[in-house]
Amino acid sequence: MKKYALPSLMLAVFEAVAITLWLTKDNLFYLFNFSYIGLSLSLGIFLFIRKYKHARRIVQLLVGLYMLIYLGLISGENMQIEGFWYYLFTGVFEAATIHYAVAKILGPLIFGRGWCGYACWTAMVLDFLPYKTPAQPRKKIGWIQYLTFAASLIFVSALFLAHVGNLERVMFWAFIVGNALYYAVGIGLAFAFQDNRAFCKYICPITVFLKPMSYFSLLRIKCDKEKCVSCGKCRRVCPMHVDVTDNSRKRENGTECILCMECVRNCPKKAL
Numbered sequence: 001m002k003k004y005a006l007p008s009l010m011l012a013v014f015e016a017v018a019i020t021l022w023l024t025k026d027n028l029f030y031l032f033n034f035s036y037i038g039l040s041l042s043l044g045i046f047l048f049i050r051k052y053k054h055a056r057r058i059v060q061l062l063v064g065l066y067m068l069i070y071l072g073l074i075s076g077e078n079m080q081i082e083g084f085w086y087y088l089f090t091g092v093f094e095a096a097t098i099h100y101a102v103a104k105i106l107g108p109l110i111f112g113r114g115w116c117g118y119a120c121w122t123a124m125v126l127d128f129l130p131y132k133t134p135a136q137p138r139k140k141i142g143w144i145q146y147l148t149f150a151a152s153l154i155f156v157s158a159l160f161l162a163h164v165g166n167l168e169r170v171m172f173w174a175f176i177v178g179n180a181l182y183y184a185v186g187i188g189l190a191f192a193f194q195d196n197r198a199f200c201k202y203i204c205p206i207t208v209f210l211k212p213m214s215y216f217s218l219l220r221i222k223c224d225k226e227k228c229v230s231c232g233k234c235r236r237v238c239p240m241h242v243d244v245t246d247n248s249r250k251r252e253n254g255t256e257c258i259l260c261m262e263c264v265r266n267c268p269k270k271a272l
């Protein structure tokens with residue numbers, strides 16, 4: 001039973017968030033929302049423990065489609081970074097601000113960039129592309145992420161400064177156009193760099209939050225040096241160029257780890 005401790009812990013954490021928000025905000029939606037996400041994540045970890053090959057993809061689809069279609073398109077919540085700035089500026093702790101606090105700012109202290117591996121609806125599509133393992137070395141253009149981060153902040157600030165009317169509607173369309181752009185750029189870059197996750201590495205503005213917080217992540221892949229034979233397979237299959245054999249927090253590209261478990265699955269010595 002010990003091996004099922006992690007999915008149980010994940011479920012307990014999300015249930016605690018679900019119940020706390022439900023009671024403090026007096027809104028049943030939070031109970032449904034966080035229970036659903038917690039259940040999906042726990043199911044994925046459970047399936048992974050049972051060695052089901054597509055466990056991660058199932059979670060990605062369950063959570064990603066729910067957020068994109070139900071929360072974004074049907075409920076009209078902009079869960080992109082622009083939505084976060086929007087709710088932050090209006091001083092409302094709702095929707096995107098709660099989502100960012102849980103999944104992208106505080107959550108990574110516990111589960112690192114699990115969001116990127118199991119829930120992001122952009123990566124959900126990118127992971128279907130053919131370049132699961134990068135065919136080229138990592139490029140030194142990660143600074144673009146800071147530009148896109150600044151652009152999202154400037155865009156929403158400008159809307160407020162210009163007193164643009166019907167901001168709710170504007171944010172809905174920003175969500176549609178933003179997502180279309182993300183998919184177009186993400187797919188284009190994946191083919192150009194032969195790397196499904198090129199968008200995550202070089203363009204995505206959310207990594208400005210995710211990277212520093214995930215540096216302190218409680219959940220990390222660790223290497224048993226006694227078992228490791230330095231074959232390098234973990235490095236070759238890693239979509240994010242992480243040197244997972246180095247156990248220090250300063251490991252190369254350590255804050256890029258999306259906990260996809262490809263290294264764990266492929267290690268011939270079960271050292272990870």
Ligand code: SF4
Nearest residue numbers: 116120122123200204
């Ligand atoms: S880096 Fe950005 S696009 Fe990539 S998975 Fe994470 S949040 Fe999604």
Ligand code: SF4
Nearest residue numbers: 228229231232234267
């Ligand atoms: S795949 Fe396993 S044995 Fe090979 S280098 Fe990585 S941790 Fe070591």
Ligand code: SF4
Nearest residue numbers: 238257258260261263
């Ligand atoms: S292959 Fe391993 S080190 Fe690389 S992102 Fe996935 S879990 Fe992290």
